[in-house]
Structures are given as structure tokens and as C-alpha cells.
Amino acid sequence: MTTTVTPPPANPRLAKVAGGTANWVDDRTNIGGFVKFFSRKLFPDHWSFMLGEVALYSFIVLLLSGVILTAFFVPSMEETHYEGAFASMHGVAMTKAFESTLYMSFDVPGGLLMRQIHHWAALIFTASIVTHMARIFFTGAFRKPREINWLVGFTLMLLSLAAGFTGYSLPDDVLSGNGLRIIDGVIKSIPFFGSYISYGLFGGEFPGVHLIPRMFTAHILLIPALILGLVAVHLFLVFLHKHTQYPGGGRTDKNVVGLPLFPVYTAKAGGFFFVVFGVIALLGALFQINPVWNYGPYDPSPVSAGTQPDWYMLFIDGALRAQPGWLFGLPFEWEIGGYTLSWNILIPAVILPGLFFTFLALYPWIEAWATGDRGERHVLDRPRNVPVRTGIGVALITFYVILVLEGSNDIVANLFHLSINDLTLLFRVLIFVGPVVAFIVTRRLCLGLQRKDRELVLHGHESGRIVRHENGEYIEVHTPLTEQERWVRVSYESIKPIEIEPEYNDRGVRRKGYKWDRFKQRLSRWYYEERIDPVTPEELRAAQEHGHH
């Protein structure tokens, strides 16, 4: 069955051609159904919903610029000599990987720009993923039915780290080469298998000749393929679940309020792609990034001050720096039966990131245990209304930032005339103390903001107008909130800690599964015992009777 598309009335000729084409395609693909499903899909309008798009668009920029780079990059560790334009490298022996990078930077017009766009896009890509993830976390967008999408996004985040790391290691320069050496050291520390994993990855001893070609395959084929596949799943789920929305008038868990995909979001989101591309191009035009000619071709002997990985790997570097090798005379590397167990590397580089990421990945379920079985959630939380979750989020960010700062400690020390030793000692303490303090402070702030909201609802805005009563009393006139303003502040659900069935049944028999229920109840109490309930209509009436505000 053919469907006809209603043509715009202005241009009958164009309408006829467009209609005919649409029919031809529809006859073969049922595209009419697709258009019907997608074109007027609604999306709520808020700037924080565009962070995921930043990630998507910077990924497209990475693909486009990356394709150009593959036209020039030679993924080979064979030796050659540079004969190009840049004087300081003239005649120097280097691998073809490094030489092709220099060639495309200096001898290909626009080549350096493409490299710089590609690298800046990688930094924006990873930064926007983290920011987007934080938005999802703080607004509770990972709750049912979106737990799967949270895992998909989490995996995408890990893949972005892998993509970045393999990418900046390709030019085979001293900076990234020392980074590879560090990764090799970390891999070697893995018990039982570490030496073999290292030997397998490098195809022999470090550095070998196989690593750059293998990373190239990972970087341009395997990882992008996985990312594209998972992005497709990620977007499909967003369409299927429909986008979440912030609380507001007219918005419920049972509807979506927004503007249609065609034409509004086609223009806004489509235009936004060009904006992201433009900003990345501006960075590439104005700011030098990853000047590999300053580091030189990889050689195991040189190293420079300020040896750090790209920002998204800094947290691991920071953990490696903060970990002491000895603490009060106790070593962090053990010899057991002649075998060596390096806790000083396993803890910061394997165990710590493992725990951190596992917690993040499982968070939707952890919170679900505390909240008890709940229905689908499509209205987002305001962060202040979920103090424990917000506190946990800020604590995690604090932890991460402390590690990033420790990873930059020699830069910080040099800029601010501090001692790297003092900084490391400080951060060793802050890693533990900082997140706890951040959690406590944030939770208190959230509860305070909730109380402020209650005050606002009950008493209205301070108008600044002072009125004097006949009896001499001065009062400030408060303007009551509009219905819209009030709704946002009273429409949240104040969750109570879960109730569980008693330990013993009527016959005095202890039931199975009690321990697990007890744990969930304890967790639930920690989350929800201390809470601020939203204002009810009767409380509002009582407040209005109280004063002539």
C-alpha cells in the first residue's frame, strides 16, 4: 500500500517530484512507517539534555578527521630517517609511525590542523561523556527502565578511554611511549599471568615491533566498531523509552512534553553538530596540542619533566603516584614462595579503578535496593531532593579530582612553587578524607536547599516591600509562588525507608533471605531516614492563616 506525502502548497512541481520519490522509496521499504514513527517524536527542551549530543558529535568529528589521518599515517615500527621540512628533526632516525606523523604535520597542508582537530575532539569527547554521565547520575535518569542504557553508556565511557589511549600512543613519541612503558609495568605486575599478557600484547619484549600496528587496528577498527554499535543501541533505547523530563507544569510520569524532532530538533540538534565541529576547529586553529616533534621519537632512555597521559587517564597516574611503596616500614610488595606480588601497583592501577568503575556500573541496582521496588520513572529528580545520591556523586567527583590533581602534582608544584613531596603527602590523606567531607557537606547543602524550598512554598518570595501595620508592626510583604513555581517544589516524592517482613514468622521460624533484606533496609535507612517532605496543601493553608504575609 502506498502512502502519499502531503506536499507544501507553494511549489507544485517540486511537490510532485518529492511525492513521487517518496512513493518509490516507500514501495520498497515501508519508509512511511518510519517517517510516521520518528518525524514528530517529542523531545523535552533543556540544555543539559544536549551533553550526550556533544559526545556523539565530537565522535563524528573524530571519525571524519580520523579518516583523513589514516591517509597519511603509517602504522609501522620499521626504522627510517626524517628528511622533511622541520629543522630540529632533520636526519634523525625514527620509526615510520613517527616519521609519517611529522610528515603529515609539516609537509601536508592542513595536516597539522587535522591532527589537532582530531586530538582536541578526543579531549572534548571524553570530557563530554563524563559530564553527560554526571548529569544522568545526578538527575536519576538511570532508574527503571533505563538501567540497560546506563550500562551501555558506561561501556561507551570505557571504550572512549581505550580509544584515546590507543590513539595518542600511535605516533610512537617519547611521551606516549613512556606511557606505554608504564602500562607494560602495570600489566607485568598482574599475578600469574602478567608477564605472559605483556609478552603477548607486545609480541615479545618491550617495545618490540608489533605494538603500533596492533594498536592501530584496535584504534581505527575494533574500538570504533564497538562504539558505533553501542551508540546505535544507546540512541535506540532513548527513542524507545522516550526522553526523560524535568519536573514542571503539565509534565508527568505518563507523558512527554516537548518539541517535535522535525523541524525543531532537526534544526537545533543538527545545528548543534556544526557548533561542536566549529568549536573543535577553533581549538585546532588556535591552540597547539600534542607537539610530538618536541618529545622526539620513542627511545627508552629519554623522559621529560611533565610526563603525564591525556587528562582522562590522569586519575590512574595520580593513584600510582599517591601510593606509597613503603608505609611506616611495611612494604607494599611481597615475596611469597619466591613469587612477587606488587600491591603498590595492583592497588592503584587495578583494584582501585576496578572498585570505582564497578560501583558506578552497579549504581542503579544499589539505589534500587535502597528504594524498594518502584515503577518506571520518567520525571527527573532535582538533585537537592535526593541528598544521599547527590552526596555520593559529589564524593565520587571529589575523589576523581583529587587523583587528577595528584597526577599533575609536578605541574602544580612547579606553577605554584610547592613541593611535590608535600603535595603527595597531602593528597594521600585527602583521598580518604576529601570524599567523606564532600559527602557530608553536600548532603547538608541538599537538605538545606530543600528546607529553603519549603519556606518558599509556605511563605512566598520576599518582595522587598515593607508595610507598617496600624499597631506599629513592620512586616515584609511576600508574593506567593505561582502555581508553576510551586508545583516544581512540591511534586517530588519523598521516599521512606523500606519496610521488611519480620525475622521470625508466627511459628518462630527464621525465614530465608532475612539477612539480605536487613542489609537492604539498613541501606534504605541511610538513604532515606533523614528527609524533608514536600509541603502539603493543608500545611500551606495553615501557613497562610498564620500571617498576613
Place this chain on the structure above:
Amino acid sequence: MRSVALKRHHRAAPMLLLVVLLAAITGVAAVAQTQTAQATTDTVSASDVEEGQKLFAANCATCHGLDAQGQTGVAPSLVGVGAAAVHFQVGTGRMPMQSSGPQAPAKPVQFTEEQISQLAAWVATLGPGPSIPTAEMVDPELGDAANGMALFRTNCAMCHGSIGGGGALTGGKYAPSLMQTTPEHIYEAMLTGPQSMPVFNEANITPEGKRDIIAFLVAQREGYPGGSGLGAIGPVAEGLWGWLLGLGLIVGITVWIGARSS
């Protein structure tokens, strides 16, 4: 989210704050100016040596002793350090030090070129030591920047950074930026090993090698091919600017997109 209370700040405030923050960070990341004096390498006379001794007694003897024999825990002996050491230390303002310690930061130079030559002449008489290099020995035009880079990255980059931007050492010490250092002072520092810096005698890095290093460092002052160098700090600065400027600009635009049109 139009239903939430109207914001009380101007909608351009976040962008303005961002710009102020960027300006502050630019200021911090800028390389500090160090003043250095250019000393001459003319032949010295007996009266120069005498003047030098007087200057020494008046300005240096408190720590180094009248015979420059040094004081344990305060100042080292200067016997045998050579004219080159004096020319470097005094010519970059490191000496006289404000207080003794492992790090001697470069400060405004306290003496004229002539006075520095005289001090150097006197110290040179105390014992044989490295002399001030000739102009030809430090001429960057005569050096090979490629070999200079090979030598620099093996011997120098680990402290001074890949192109001489400076770097941290332990306990609050640091290796300073070389971006403003004169060729002469670069040579002398390598030769004499000031403070924490090791000594790179002529057998370790030959005079031609030292000149190649100077040529390499001077070539870095031509600017950066890719645009602004972001302080030559490396991935940390790149990440910081990527977040602040890149993501900041993009998020600013998303706020504009999400805002109501007038």
C-alpha cells in the same frame, strides 16, 4: 525548566565568569620573566682582579668567607669553580642569595657587567676552573639543532622539560625555564653544574655538543607551529583548556540553545 524560580544573575554571567577564570589561568601559566645580564668576555687586568676582590669582600664573603673557602652548611668553597660559575650565578641574579638553601632562584641582577667580570676575574685566580665561553662557542647559528635535541632530551629534558619550559624537582626545588636564558648562561650552567644541576664537563657534553643544545633551545623561541603553546606544559594544560575553553564554550552555547528566545 522554565518553572523553576527566575535566576537572579544576568544570563551572561556564566560566560563572563568563564572569561575571568581563563584570564587568571593565563596569567598563572605565563612564563616568568627572568632578567639576566650580558657580561663581556674581554681580557682581564690586575686592577679588575683587585676590584673583584673588594666586591667579593663586600658582598659575598659573609657566606663564602673572605678567602672564598666556604662555610659548612652555609656556602660552598669557590676555589676552582672558575670564572664561568661566577658569571652565571651573579649574572642571572642568583647570587647574592637572600638566604642559603638548595634552590637559588634567579632574581634581578645586582651588579653591572663590568663588576661581574671583575668578580669572575678574582675568583678565577683562586684555582683553575672553567672559563667564560667565547661568543663563537655559544653562537646558535653555528650549532646543529637536531643533534642538540638528541643531547637535550637525553641529558636535560627530564628536569627542564621537553623544550626547556622548566620542571619540578623534589622538596620544592625546581629546574627553571630556559626560554629566556642567554646562550652564554646556558653554556656556563651546563659546564659548572649550579646547585642541584649536575656538572656536564667538556668530556661529557663536548663544546660542540653544548653549542648544538644552545641552537636547539634558541630554535624553540621561534614560536609554535600549531598555534599558542599553552605554556609548553603538556597534556595537563591541554586537558584543562579543553575542559574550560572547549567544553565551557560548548556548554555555554547549549544554555543559549535551551533558553527561550525573546
Place this chain on the structure above:
Amino acid sequence: MTIDSHKGQETGANGESFENPGLPDHRPRRADVDPKAAKRAERQVVALFTLSVLGTILAVVAYFVFRPGETVESIRYANLFLGLGIFLAMMGIGLGAIHWAKTLMRDHEMVEERHELRSSDETRAAAVEMLKAGAKDSGVGIGRRGLLKGSVIGAMLLAPLALLVPYVGNLGGDWNVSKFKHTMWKKGTRLARDPDGTPIKASDVTIGSVFHVIPEGLNDLPHHELMVEKSKAVVLLVRLNPADLKVQPGREDWSFDGIVAYSKICTHVGCPVALYEQQTHHLLCPCHQSTFDVADGAKVVFGPAKRPLPQLPITVDDEGYIVAQDDFNEPIGPSFWERLK
């Protein structure tokens, strides 16, 4: 407290709740009511798209006019103008499209109902029935023909091994991890300058100096072999005042007149430990700040490393050149499981 999700209301203690006030009133934009404002908005959008075209022209022209050449400046200009052109070309379209959407396109919010995601009970039942029917049609049924089912699962689980074992097996070459334990240093190998390979005389090494060292003969190796050997064999040679040097027991003849040699590869995760502080005689690794005291057996004084740097036993040959007496007595660099075996 429960949410009555059909109406989205909060119920208070006595069951009363605030009602959802519905969509906020639509505030028309200037372009909606004032045709002059709409025209102005349209002009602004066109201006932005024109800016994009100008940017494209700049990019294309810049590509031909600003060619990277021998000077740093030429490369910088090529980068700058081509980049600015692309920036304008993209931003113009982006800002134009967005401005169009914001000022002229519909901004009346629409409402769409959400349907429950889960399939209805009937659909679920029907799906289960279909699966059951399929199982029946498969000839095995549930609970019957266990060997058939077991063997298909077993075969499928094992089959990937036919590919994985050769693939993974080939990745590692000869899989000889004991190579990690040895370097190319041997008795009599001269210590040479890094990178040019000229041998070092003891008299060259003055107090306070540091030499970056490779074994003589390293530079003659083919490139890939050179890299592998160099990554294990690099050494730091320093001379201390013999009075400052604490000679380690059993290593009295490993150093010579205050001249000591230590492996340059950090025992933490393998970066070159290259920062030598002359006055403190500490070696600092720039990657994670492990600090070693050269005067005291290169033991760890700060940072994440646990083991001291391995010492290379050296002596002087009859021509005055410094030579190794043997390889290191332990594997250099980062720890690995079989390190001491």
C-alpha cells in the same frame, strides 16, 4: 507517600494533594507577534549562513595561499587560517540553524502520552506459547533428550577455542618471558655515552657529574633489537665523593673511587629514572616521583617504588675505560610474578 501515577499528584497525610497545574501559558516570542521582528530574525539567520559561506571561501583560499614551508611561521599561518575558515563555515551553519529554530520555528510545546513499556499480559502469554510450540517442534521438548542439548551447547562453547588458541598463541611469538631477567651487559662490556655510543673514561667522570650510559655495541644492533636491549640496559653513571658513598655490604668492588652505576629503569613501572640532584644525590623518577638515594644503594626514599635500583658492577680496564664486570644480579625494571624464580 505514594505517587498516583495517573495524575501525578502528591498525597499528603490526609490524602490531599497538590494538583499538576498543567502546561505553563505559552509566551509568544517577539517574532511571533511582530512581523518586523520576524523579518529581522530571518535576516540574522541569513547573515549567519552567509558567514558560513565566507568561512568556506576562506578555508579554500587559505589552503592554496598559506602553504606550510621551511619556517615555523608558515606552518602556523597555514594551520590558523585554514582552521579559522573551517570554524566559521561550521559555526555559521550551526548558529544559523539554531537561531532559526529558536526565533521562527514552532515553540508551542506538545504533549505525547507514554505507553507502558512492558508487553501486555496477553502478549507475554502468547510469546511463551510460541516458544513452547517451537520447543515442541524442535523434537527435543523441555526435559527430554538431554544428551542432544548438552552436546550442542558443549560443541558451541568449545568451538571458539579452535580460533582463539591459534590467535592468542601467535600473539606472543616465542613466549619466552625469562628474557625479562637478563640484559646485554656482560663482563668487559664498556660503558658508552648515550646516544652516540663512545666509551667513557673514568677520568671523564668528575664529582657531581652524571653520564647517561648504554653498553658499547648497542648502536650496532638492528633497530628493533636495539630498542629492546636499550629498554633494559640503560644505566646512570655518577661520581660521588667517596666519603659520601655508603658502600653496600658485599658490593665493595662494584664501584670505583666514588663512581657508581645503577640501572636507569625505575623499579616501579619502568620509566627512565633520570633526574639526578647533584647536592642531595637523589635520583627522581618524573613519572610517579619515586626517589632513590644514590649514595645509599639507590634505595627508595620516597614514592611508590619498593625496590632499590639494581646496581651494575663496574671497574676500570687497563686503558682507563669503565667496564661492566657482569650483568645485573637481578632483573631490572618493574616487578613481575616470576621475577625471583
